[in-house]
Amino acid sequence: GQQVMQIPQYQHVQEGEDFTTYCNSSTTLSNIQWYKQRPGGHPVFLIQLVKSGEVKKQKRLTFQFGEAKKNSSLHITATQTTDVGTYFCAEANQAGTALIFGKGTTLSVSS
Amino acid sequence: NAGVTQTPKFRVLKTGQSMTLLCAQDMNHEYMYWYRQDPGMGLRLIHYSVGEGTTAKGEVPDGYNVSRLKKQNFLLGLESAAPSQTSVYFCASSTHGGFSYNEQFFGPGTRLTVL
Numbered sequence: 001g002q003q004v005m006q007i008p009q010y011q012h013v014q015e016g017e018d019f020t021t022y023c024n025s026s027t028t029l030s031n032i033q034w035y036k037q038r039p040g041g042h043p044v045f046l047i048q049l050v051k052s053g054e055v056k057k058q059k060r061l062t063f064q065f066g067e068a069k070k071n072s073s074l075h076i077t078a079t080q081t082t083d084v085g086t087y088f089c090a091e092a093n094q095a096g097t098a099l100i101f102g103k104g105t106t107l108s109v110s111s
Numbered sequence: 112n113a114g115v116t117q118t119p120k121f122r123v124l125k126t127g128q129s130m131t132l133l134c135a136q137d138m139n140h141e142y143m144y145w146y147r148q149d150p151g152m153g154l155r156l157i158h159y160s161v162g163e164g165t166t167a168k169g170e171v172p173d174g175y176n177v178s179r180l181k182k183q184n185f186l187l188g189l190e191s192a193a194p195s196q197t198s199v200y201f202c203a204s205s206t207h208g209g210f211s212y213n214e215q216f217f218g219p220g221t222r223l224t225v226l
Contacts, residue, residue, distance in 0.1 A: 009151070033214070033215075035215075041219075042217040042218065043154065043201070043203075043217050045214040045216070088153065088154065092213075097142070097159065097161055097167065098142075098144060098156055098159050098169065099144075099156075099213075099215060100170075101154040101156075102153060103151065103152060103153035104153050
């Protein structure tokens with residue numbers, strides 16, 4: 001079935017270091033979404049990518065959609081302790097009625 | 112606007128007991144979803160609804176039932192709880208399905224323990 005693979009599962013960095021999480025799909029994607037979940041909280045939508053090769057930035061976060069629309073990445077420049085949490089990518093199911101989430105990358109940051 | 116709310120926030124059940132989790136949204140969204148989240152497993156879709164009166168199975172529907180009698184409410188039922196259903200349950204809603212801009216708004220979650 002349709003799967004979304006995310007790597008790494010866990011990442012620990014020192015504050016100020018960069019961080020990247022990768023999302024790979026078994027199918028060509030119509031779009032991809034990214035969510036962040038703080039410890040003890042609920043997932044919160046960050047962004048949606050639609051176009052092949054698309055790059056979007058939100059302050060220190062850079063989101064990229066692969067040229068073949070089968071992968072995506074989230075890069076955080078100069079991490080801060082506020083970046084701690086789990087980052088999920090999600091793709092639409094084939095019927096377009098629901099999202100399939102990756103297992104997430106949990107980021108911890110030490111100061 | 113309250114967004115998406117979930118009732119209750121916490122619950123402890125004994126094996127074999129039944130319960131209903133309530134999700135309510137005040138954003139007039141068509142689509143509603145129930146997920147469960149277990150350590151290392153991400154968010155797994157249990158059931159979803161594309162509109163009032165409709166329901167559909169997700170990835171892990173066994174042991175759960177749902178109803179969407181009113182557009183703003185989506186109920187998740189456990190008829191005979193099992194320890195394997197110990198999890199955090201999230202409800203979410205969105206305006207559209209997966210092929211258009213469909214940011215999902217999540218509720219705060221219900222932490223369920225089945226002994």
